[in-house]
Amino acid sequence: MKFNNIQSCHLGPDISPEQFIQEHFFLFLLKGSMIAYDGKKNYQMKEGDYCVARKNHLIRYTKHKEDGMFEKVIIIFDEPFLKKFLERHSYSTSVFGSDDAFLFVKEDKLIHNFVQSLEPYYNGSEEIDVSFVDIKREELLIILLKNNPDLANVFFNFGIPEKIDLEQFMNKNFRFNISLERFAFLTGRSLSTFKRDFQKTFNSNPGIWLTKKRLDEAYFLINNNNQKPSEIYLEVGFEDFSHFSFAFKKQFGKSPSLL
Numbered sequence: 001m002k003f004n005n006i007q008s009c010h011l012g013p014d015i016s017p018e019q020f021i022q023e024h025f026f027l028f029l030l031k032g033s034m035i036a037y038d039g040k041k042n043y044q045m046k047e048g049d050y051c052v053a054r055k056n057h058l059i060r061y062t063k064h065k066e067d068g069m070f071e072k073v074i075i076i077f078d079e080p081f082l083k084k085f086l087e088r089h090s091y092s093t094s095v096f097g098s099d100d101a102f103l104f105v106k107e108d109k110l111i112h113n114f115v116q117s118l119e120p121y122y123n124g125s126e127e128i129d130v131s132f133v134d135i136k137r138e139e140l141l142i143i144l145l146k147n148n149p150d151l152a153n154v155f156f157n158f159g160i161p162e163k164i165d166l167e168q169f170m171n172k173n174f175r176f177n178i179s180l181e182r183f184a185f186l187t188g189r190s191l192s193t194f195k196r197d198f199q200k201t202f203n204s205n206p207g208i209w210l211t212k213k214r215l216d217e218a219y220f221l222i223n224n225n226n227q228k229p230s231e232i233y234l235e236v237g238f239e240d241f242s243h244f245s246f247a248f249k250k251q252f253g254k255s256p257s258l259l
Contacts, residue, residue, distance in 0.1 A: 009122035011133050012076025018178045021057045021101065023078040024155060026050070026140060028115055030071035030122065035062045038101035039173050050105040050115075052144065054154055056161060056186065057101035058176045060235075073115060073122060075140055082155055085141060096153035103154070110143045163188030167201050174213045177237045180206050214238065215251050222259045229256035 008030070016022035028050050036043045037060045045051060047066065053059070063070050105111065118136070121128045128136075144151055169187050183206070184194035198206045214237045221227045221236070229248075230241060238244040248256045 008071050009073045009118050010076075011074070011128075011137055012081070013078050015074070015076065018182060019058055019060050019176045020178045020182050021053050021055050021059055023076050024055045024082075025053050025077060026073075026075040026105075026144065027053055028073040030073060032066045032070035032072075033064045034070075035064075036060065036102060037062075039176070041100070043100075043102040045102075048107075050107060050111060052103045052105060052151065052154065054101055054103065058173055058178065058186070059101055060176065071122070073118060075137055077137065077141060077155060079158060081134065081137060082141075083158070085138060086156060089142075091145065091152040091156060093153045093156050096150065096157070103151070105144065105147060108147055111147060114140055114143055161186050161188045166194075166197050170198075170202075170209075174210055175217065175235065175237045177234075177239055210237070211247060212251070215248055218244070218248060218256065219252060219259070222256055 012025070013023065015025065027045075029045055029047050031047055033044070033046045036045070039058050043051075141155070145155075164187050166187055166189075170183070173183075173186075180194065181191055184191045187194060189197060195206060198204075198209070202209050204212075217236045218229070218232055218238075221232045222229060229245070233241050233244040238247075245255055245257075
């Protein structure tokens with residue numbers, strides 16, 4: 001595993017490409033800043049900040065480069081790794097008091113020294129052996145739990161989301177670009193139950209409803225807030241500008257740039 005192109009270090013499985021945190025991960029910003037939004041609040045992160053991103057949360061990022069660079073260390077704590085960790089270490093758990101998607105970690109000497117130990121890898125001057133990855137992840141996890149023992153209630157909670165109010169959740173989170181499977185999971189339903197409940201609640205199938213809802217939101221932002229189409233198509237849940245423009249023209253009879 002080599003890190004030699006963008007001076008970033010990533011240990012563990014891949015992160016979901018969707019606007020969804022699939023597994024817990026530790027994040028340290030080496031250079032640049034970032035604002036993350038989870039549907040409820042914004043989290044501002046600057047160079048030198050440490051935080052833990054919590055699984056099963058929706059998230060959207062706005063990254064800001066410094067001197068043309070955005071550099072980070074990301075270390076994934078996936079569920080299989082965490083369960084193996086618990087086989088070797090004993091931690092008691094209880095209900096965690098916050099539902100924040102990002103938990104900021106106070107810096108201490110151990111965390112600082114750990115990140116410094118990764119410098120040869122995120123600077124691309126060394127290779128890290130695959131067998132060494134889990135050792136480094138375990139080292140960091142022990143440090144984080146020593147820094148904040150309450151994090152055990154986050155890392156070792158292997159439950160799944162409970163069934164929640166579908167209408168309230170969808171009206172609040174339709175802007176997030178995630179799959180129907182993710183929406184179903186986050187509302188505590190199987191995909192088939194989600195589609196059935198969705199039809200009963202909105203009298204529409206999820207795909208048609210999401211497209212219309214996102215386009216209506218885009219129309220409002222362009223027409224009422226004077227925002228540019230190129231600035232808002234990602235914000236309302238589209239991932240491709242040409243697809244957004246085509247769908248917009250189909251629904252409203254004119255391209256978004258002509259409003």
